[in-house]
Amino acid sequence: MFDDLRDLYQEVILDHGRKPRNFRRLEDADRSARGDNPMCGDRLELFLKLAPDGRIADAAFQGRGCAISTASASLLTETVKGKTAAEAHALSDSFRELAMTGTCPHCQAALEEEMERLQPLSGVHEFPSRVKCATLAWHTLNAALDGAKEASSE
Numbered sequence: 001m002f003d004d005l006r007d008l009y010q011e012v013i014l015d016h017g018r019k020p021r022n023f024r025r026l027e028d029a030d031r032s033a034r035g036d037n038p039m040c041g042d043r044l045e046l047f048l049k050l051a052p053d054g055r056i057a058d059a060a061f062q063g064r065g066c067a068i069s070t071a072s073a074s075l076l077t078e079t080v081k082g083k084t085a086a087e088a089h090a091l092s093d094s095f096r097e098l099a100m101t102g103t104c105p106h107c108q109a110a111l112e113e114e115m116e117r118l119q120p121l122s123g124v125h126e127f128p129s130r131v132k133c134a135t136l137a138w139h140t141l142n143a144a145l146d147g148a149k150e151a152s153s154e
């Protein structure tokens with residue numbers, strides 16, 4: 001990877017880690033789930049507000065975690081808005097592939113823009129212990145969409 005691209009990615013992670021977007025409780029959430037990554041100590045709660053047609057109208061989270069888990073949750077809340085449950089699951093699968101392998105050859109073309117926004121987290125595949133930090137929010141998203149209350153990175 002080019003050094004300037006690596007720096008840009010680093011900057012995005014630090015920015016979202018320090019100033020997470022949508023970092024709040026959604027009091028009127030239709031779905032919520034807690035996520036726990038005991039390997040690192042990351043804990044978060046994700047909230048989803050659904051529109052009448054089932055699309056995700058709003059997403060927010062609260063919790064404590066390392067910069068990578070916080071940045072990933074922050075980017076998640078920004079990228080899932082407007083998605084149907086099926087699209088959000090597809091995005092979650094694609095992101096987990098990106099985090100584990102650094103690329104996503106099977107990603108749907110329809111999700112290209114979202115995957116580009118999540119690209120800064122692709123570097124975690126070089127650090128297997130941090131992959132769980134990056135994917136925690138996405139496991140939690142799947143749990144919330146499926147009506148489960150708890151998700152674990154284990």
Ligand code: ZN
Nearest residue numbers: 040042066133
């Ligand atoms: Zn972590």
